[in-house]
Amino acid sequence: MEELELNALSRKPIVIQDVVSSYDRRPDAWRDVSEKEWASWEWQWSHRLLNADDVDRVIGLLPHERRAIEDVADQFSVAVSPHYAALIHSELKAECPIRKQAIPTASELECHEDLMSDPLGEYRHAISFCATRRYPDRALIYTTHECAMRCRHCTRRGRVGLMERISHEDLSKAVECVLAEERVRDVLISGGDPLSLSNEELEFLFASLRKSDHIDVIRLCTRMPCTLPQRFNDPDLLDILNKYSPIYVNTQFNHPYEASCEAAHALKALRQIGCILGNQSVLLRGINDRGEVLEPLYRWLLREGCRPYYLFLCDAAQGTSHFRTSIQAGLEVMDTLRGRLSGLGIPHYVIDLPGGYGKVDLCPQHIEGGEPNARMRIRNWFGAVVDYKDV
Ligand code: SF4
CATH class of the missing domain: 3.20.20.70 (Aldolase class I)
Structure with a gap:
């Protein structure tokens, strides 16, 4: 049991970076922006990146991204706040999890019959x-x-x-x-x-x-x-x-x-x-x-x-x-x-x-088998299956 537990814990989480200030990480295009401006929501709002030229000027577009932004523009709009843009890890290129949430890719144009314009039926209700x-x-x-x-x-x-x-x-x-x-x-x-x-x-x-x-x-x-x-x-x-x-x-x-x-x-x-x-x-x-x-x-x-x-x-x-x-x-x-x-x-x-x-x-299944109201077999968080006397 102890061995199992140790194995489970050895799957290390990714390490959270020291919590960063977006002001300290701001791109060069905003190097001259004062701390006071950066802290103003009106400044942040009015300096959002709203098109391919804005994004390119501040964070630099990857080769496939300009075309994607222009292609999706008719269907879906683009906006990135300076704060969020500053959290992009440029060295990760297209794999950056912040970039992926903010910058369009051509995949947005893929059509599948199960995709909907109103997936939650909000118009219907x-x-x-x-x-x-x-x-x-x-x-x-x-x-x-x-x-x-x-x-x-x-x-x-x-x-x-x-x-x-x-x-x-x-x-x-x-x-x-x-x-x-x-x-x-x-x-x-x-x-x-x-x-x-x-x-x-x-x-x-x-x-x-x-x-x-x-x-x-x-x-x-x-x-x-x-x-x-x-x-x-x-x-x-x-x-x-x-x-x-x-x-x-x-x-x-x-x-x-x-x-x-x-x-x-x-x-x-x-x-x-x-x-x-x-x-x-x-x-x-x-x-x-x-x-x-x-x-x-x-x-x-x-x-x-x-x-x-x-x-x-x-x-x-x-x-x-x-x-x-x-x-x-x-x-x-x-x-x-x-x-x-x-x-x-x-x-x-x-x-x-x-x-x-x-x-x-949606819940993971932890009951591995057994008989209700008698003996049940229940799996715990590190995989051990324990017999349980049900009532
Ligand atoms: S997920 Fe929320 S914050 Fe993001 S675009 Fe949709 S409504 Fe706006």
């Missing part, structure tokens, strides 16, 4: 132009088509960055529809990235939802702690989040190279005003589809008070076939994580079923 209800007690308000960056694996990539701004009238209507559904207890403010909205619009949303006596939970889905953490240097935003506390903030870190001093600072700022933090990683082929990659990420998140909450099987969205893994690959990741991290660090591994049928937990 719409209760207003920008609100969806897929469960009796939950509703989602899709607040904006904007984001700090356009993740190449985005489920809503058919809308994000491509459509007209959502009007205040449409947002008001969505809130009205959600408030009218008395069984709804839990509301997700999502998008795009809702923190792309003005503080006034955010306050309108939180204030309207808090007036309801049937809404217990407000969840804010934002990737900005990872992609543009400078947004949380805005004291007015923090005041709003504090005023309508508790807000559950669900963010998305996918790889240890996304750990940064700026992100840690953002998570701390959110914690200090009473936000409850959870992380929703997406399982991405060639990026984080090994337990050894996710383990150090999850350790860092726990240290920063952000609990690994979900590990999503990558949805079947158009242009994402190169990121998708098998269900089995994720089960193996979960098997690796179990025993290496406490239960606090183990996310729910879920598939969000196509067509809006909801999330289903």
